Amino acid sequence: MENLKDIHIGPLVYERVNEQNIEMGRICKFLNSTEKEVLEMYSMKSLDTEILLKWSKLLEYDFFRLYSTHLILYAPVASQNKKTVRSKLPQYRKSLYTKEIIDYMLELLKNKQKTSAEIINHYGIPKSTLYKWISKYRQ
Structure with missing residues (x-):
């Protein structure tokens, strides 16, 4: 998995264009x-969401998922003490982990880059969730 802490979307779009072999015309x-x-656009760090949506459709790849993954990994966990304000926007569970995120966490453990405790503390992943992944996905 790429380093999703600092996303540069233009080069990633360019990489996908090359993989798909799509003509410039x-x-x-x-x-x-x-x-x-x-x-x-290929050299830009960020793109307008409307343009990124078009790229996602053309290249048949969800570029927005890169940002969602970033939020799951690096956004602070909501404080329990904050007042809950009802929003009219759709609400999503933060604990929806993609296969890529699970693989990334297990890779950190396998390569001894982080301990289980460090992953739990740094990424806010529940201990039971991490141990479930370890037992389910590790060979």
């Missing part, structure tokens, strides 16, 4: 952009 037409604009 098709990209320009789909994004309604010039070749120069597309080439500039």
Whole structure:
């Protein structure tokens, strides 16, 4: 897994374009952009969400998931003492872990980069969840 602490989306889009072997003409037409604009996007750290959505559709890859994974790994866990304010926005459980996140955590343990306690403290993953992953996914 890439280092998701500091996401540079342009190079990741460029990598996917190369993997998919998509011609520049098709990209320009789909994004309604010039070749120069597309080439500039490849070097950008961030892209407008509407553009990123188009890239996701064109390249059949959910680039937004990179940011969701970042939030799961690096966003602080909500404090229990805060007043709960009802939001009209959809609410998501923070504890939805993708296979990539599970693999990443197990890789940290396997390579002895972090201990179980360090993973639990740093990423806010419940102890029971981590040990369940270890028993289920480790060979």
